[in-house]
Amino acid sequence: MPSSPKFFPARPSSSKSRRSTVLILCLLVGLAGFFLGFLVVSKQGLGYSCKYAKPISVSVVWDRTNSGNSFSSSSDGDNGANGNSVRGQKRYKATGFVGIQTGFGSAGRRRALRQTWFPSDPQGLQRLEEATGLVFRFVIGKTSDKSKMSELRREVAKYDDFMLLDIEEEYSKLPYKTLAFFKAAYALYDADFYVKADDDIYLRPDRLSLLLVKERSHSQTYLGCMKKGPVFTDPKLKWYEPLGHLLGKEYFLHAYGPLYALSADVVASLVALRNNRQAAFVLIITAVHFLFLFFS
Numbered sequence: 001m002p003s004s005p006k007f008f009p010a011r012p013s014s015s016k017s018r019r020s021t022v023l024i025l026c027l028l029v030g031l032a033g034f035f036l037g038f039l040v041v042s043k044q045g046l047g048y049s050c051k052y053a054k055p056i057s058v059s060v061v062w063d064r065t066n067s068g069n070s071f072s073s074s075s076d077g078d079n080g081a082n083g084n085s086v087r088g089q090k091r092y093k094a095t096g097f098v099g100i101q102t103g104f105g106s107a108g109r110r111r112a113l114r115q116t117w118f119p120s121d122p123q124g125l126q127r128l129e130e131a132t133g134l135v136f137r138f139v140i141g142k143t144s145d146k147s148k149m150s151e152l153r154r155e156v157a158k159y160d161d162f163m164l165l166d167i168e169e170e171y172s173k174l175p176y177k178t179l180a181f182f183k184a185a186y187a188l189y190d191a192d193f194y195v196k197a198d199d200d201i202y203l204r205p206d207r208l209s210l211l212l213v214k215e216r217s218h219s220q221t222y223l224g225c226m227k228k229g230p231v232f233t234d235p236k237l238k239w240y241e242p243l244g245h246l247l248g249k250e251y252f253l254h255a256y257g258p259l260y261a262l263s264a265d266v267v268a269s270l271v272a273l274r275n276n277r278q279a280a281f282v283l284i285i286t287a288v289h290f291l292f293l294f295f296s
Contacts, residue, residue, distance in 0.1 A: 018157075056122060056125075059164040091189055093189075094133060095133035096134045096195055096208070096261065097189045099138075100118075100139060101178070107155070114209075117203055125161055139162075140162060165177060179270065187271070194264070195212075197259045198259065201258055210225065220269075222266065224260025225255070225256035226255060227253070231250060276281075
């Protein structure tokens with residue numbers, strides 16, 4: 001009698017089992033790498049956001065009970081109400097502090113600067129400052145116009161790149177605003193130079209940084225543009241000079257205001273003066289001293 005057929009189950013191939021093991025290991029390694037990368041990116045993101053949790057814009061409030069020489073500062077979120085006294089606090093070290101003088105009617109100029117050389121976000125601004133050793137802030141005063149102040153607060157909250165001075169923003173008070181800027185910048189930053197710039201210039205921060213770090217024989221230094229030009233004696237012209245007959249046909253070579261830098265020693269002498277008119281006179285003497293060095 002023939003024996004019944006026997007069936008033997010197929011044995012799994014050793015090569016197939018090894019392939020499955022390799023695939024599982026690759027899958028596990030891939031998942032581990034994905035989760036590790038996710039954790040690294042998450043930690044970097046959290047660290048970056050915490051770094052900018054505190055606003056860098058500052059409000060400077062002058063104390064008029066002490067001849068205008070002391071003041072308090074606060075972040076913009078405090079609105080200057082609970083500002084801590086700058087005296088006794090640490091002054092941040094920098095190669096230079098660049099204050100870009102601006103006004104309430106210059107939102108378009110600030111927008112143009114943020115679209116060119118001035119970073120429009122705090123992270124980009126910090127990278128620029130770390131690369132050049134310079135600090136950059138828009139400098140503006142105050143106004144009684146509530147709508148303009150409201151627009152300014154929104155801009156400060158969005159860009160966080162302002163120094164707010166407790167002084168009326170008026171054309172006739174620009175010299176006092178400039179003095180207030182130098183005093184505030186000197187109290188907040190221990191810089192080698194303090195730079196005043198207008199908001200309608202295109203600045204090269206890298207070249208400015210190289211200029212400021214050059215060695216100089218004199219510690220009281222003025223760096224700025226020089227200009228001369230014709231004297232307008234026609235009353236119909238915009239820049240009519242009533243005393244033109246005393247000046248002649250052409251102005252003498254003189255310091256120009258759109259961009260200049262004062263060394264720390266010069267700004268320290270301005271801060272030490274209690275009278276703002278005396279401080280303005282020192283600014284003029286500094287320019288004359290620079291002319292003397294220029295031609296000697």
